[in-house]
Amino acid sequence: MAPVLTERLKNNPAVAILGPRQCGKSTLARSILASHKNAVFLDLERPSDLRKIEDIEAFFEINADCLVCLDEVQRAPEIFPALRSILDRSGMNGRLLILGSASRDLLRQSSESLAGRISYLELTPFLLSEVNPGHDAALLRKIWLRGGYPRSYLAASAASSPWRSDFIRTYLERDIPQLGFNIPAASMRRLWTMCAHSHGQTLNYSKIGESLGVSHNTVRSYIDILAQTFLVRILPAYSTNAKKRVIKSPKCYIRDSGLLHSLLEIETWNDLLGHPVYGYSWEGFAMENILSALSSWSASFYRASTGAEIDLILEKGQKRIAVEFKVSSAPELGRGFYHAREALAITESWVIAPVPGPYPLPKNITVAPLWHFIEHMKAKP
Numbered sequence: 001m002a003p004v005l006t007e008r009l010k011n012n013p014a015v016a017i018l019g020p021r022q023c024g025k026s027t028l029a030r031s032i033l034a035s036h037k038n039a040v041f042l043d044l045e046r047p048s049d050l051r052k053i054e055d056i057e058a059f060f061e062i063n064a065d066c067l068v069c070l071d072e073v074q075r076a077p078e079i080f081p082a083l084r085s086i087l088d089r090s091g092m093n094g095r096l097l098i099l100g101s102a103s104r105d106l107l108r109q110s111s112e113s114l115a116g117r118i119s120y121l122e123l124t125p126f127l128l129s130e131v132n133p134g135h136d137a138a139l140l141r142k143i144w145l146r147g148g149y150p151r152s153y154l155a156a157s158a159a160s161s162p163w164r165s166d167f168i169r170t171y172l173e174r175d176i177p178q179l180g181f182n183i184p185a186a187s188m189r190r191l192w193t194m195c196a197h198s199h200g201q202t203l204n205y206s207k208i209g210e211s212l213g214v215s216h217n218t219v220r221s222y223i224d225i226l227a228q229t230f231l232v233r234i235l236p237a238y239s240t241n242a243k244k245r246v247i248k249s250p251k252c253y254i255r256d257s258g259l260l261h262s263l264l265e266i267e268t269w270n271d272l273l274g275h276p277v278y279g280y281s282w283e284g285f286a287m288e289n290i291l292s293a294l295s296s297w298s299a300s301f302y303r304a305s306t307g308a309e310i311d312l313i314l315e316k317g318q319k320r321i322a323v324e325f326k327v328s329s330a331p332e333l334g335r336g337f338y339h340a341r342e343a344l345a346i347t348e349s350w351v352i353a354p355v356p357g358p359y360p361l362p363k364n365i366t367v368a369p370l371w372h373f374i375e376h377m378k379a380k381p
Contacts, residue, residue: 001123005032009067012119013087014096016073018103019123020230020256021175022167024150025099028123029069032097038066044075056082064090069097074179084113102179103228124230124292125149125256128370135371140354144285145269147258164262168192171231181225187212191222195232195252196263200280202249202303203234223252231255233288238302238313238344247303257285283325286352286370287312290323293374308340319380322346323373326353331367338363 005028008015017025026043033039040063042049053059053070056079060068070076087095098118125148132139146152151163172185172192194208203223205216212219226232235251254260260281266272272281290312291299297314312323322341324333331353341349349365350373358368368376 001028001121002031005121006035008119008121009094009097011093012117013090013093014083014098014114014118016098016100016118016120017123018100018120018230020125020149021101021171022149022151023123023125023230025101025123026071027150029071029097029099033067033069036067038063039069040066041069041071043071045072050076053079057086060086060090067094067097069099071099073098073100074102080113084117087114087117101175101229103230122230122295124288126153127292128289129293129374132371135369137354137356140370141269144257144282145261145266145272147256147261149256149258152258161262161267164258168259168262171229175229176225179225179229183222183225187214188222191219192226192231192254193263195223195226196254196260197277198252199254199260199277200251200283202237202247203252204249231259233291235287235312236300238300238310246305251301253284253287255284255288257281257288260284279325279327282327282354283311286325289370290314290352290374290377294377297377302340302344304340304343306339307334307336308343309336310340310344310346313344313346314377316380319347320344321348321350321377324349324351326351329353329355333361333365 005015005017009032017029019025030041033041042052044050044053053076083096126143127148128140128143131143131153143153146155147164149164149167155163168189172188176183176185176188190212191208194211205219209216209219223232223234227234231254233253233255235253237246237248237250254263260277261267261272264275264277266275266277272278294314297316300313300315302308302310302313310322311325314321314323322337322344324331324337331351333351349363351361351365351367352370352373353367355367355369358366358372360366
């Protein structure tokens with residue numbers, strides 16, 4: 001990510017790194033600032049730093065020759081209109097680096113004033129390719145169980161679950177209110193836990209609303225907040241003009257497998273192996289790695305009332321690739337996959353499983369480890 005960020009700063013007045021809290025945005029930014037002769041870093045969660053930009057025009061005038069980095073910029077949405085005029089007067093690229101724990105959609109009303117002046121990058125927690133270039137099975141199990149947040153994955157011992165519990169509590173009790181949402185922490189925790197129990201399954205907003213005692217529209221807004229703060233991923237249903245009855249509700253995934261396991265009180269491998277979420281956990285872990293690595297591909301899932309189903313469909317141009325996720329080292333496919341594949345004119349078919357290497361199945365299907373599939377897809381034009 002560092003080379004990409006450096007290049008973006010050379011070609012744009014401002015660059016934004018967006019991603020969940022504690023995923024490494026500040027560490028990445030400080031490494032870039034260390035290579036600049038003049039740079040200023042402000043953490044807007046610190047009252048003393050927030051006061052420094054009360055007169056934003058004066059601050060940038062004093063630091064006219066500096067690359068300015070503003071961390072947790074969602075804490076000061078009122079500064080964006082002034083930033084536009086500051087960047088326009090400067091006429092320099094690489095003037096501003098902003099870090100945020102909320103998506104462009106959540107920041108849209110404030111950040112749209114920088115349109116045409118800013119480039120966006122999303123930083124995720126560690127991906128499998130970053131921590132396991134040698135394809136070691138033990139490291140795969142480690143990041144799958146702990147998740148990719150640096151403090152969780154890099155903990156000296158397996159007792160990293162307290163960090164994940166603290167992360168969840170801090171998000172509910174501090175981060176949501178700081179974003180301006182007046183949502184009881186207990187209600188949001190119940191919703192998040194319900195999402196964990198239905199991880200990888202289609203969302204039923206009305207059913208969740210009944211359990212929480214709120215409307216389905218309130219449930220939608222709560223889940224949207226989780227999505228806009230990079231904590232859940234909403235996978236849409238495949239859009240088709242066919243007359244067949246297809247499921248239209250989206251699926252919901254907890255993006256980090258470590259947080260999923262914490263919400264479900266899964267701390268060890270034995271806990272995970274014996275849990276009903278085991279297969280869905282693999283599906284979500286593998287899917288998050290795929291979609292984070294292949295952001296230029298559109299993604300959806302397909303399920304028809306007839307039982308035809310594909311876990312993940314990746315599309316780009318004329319390519320339409322079907323992906324199934326199986327936690328077994330000897331995966332088998334049901335009739336529903338073959339029926340769906342025929343209905344959608346799939347060009348490639350893959351099964352992603354924790355296997356040591358790729359091998360073929362009949363009917364032009366390839367079983368492959370996660371790393372192999374991602375490398376194969378990245379090599380495509």
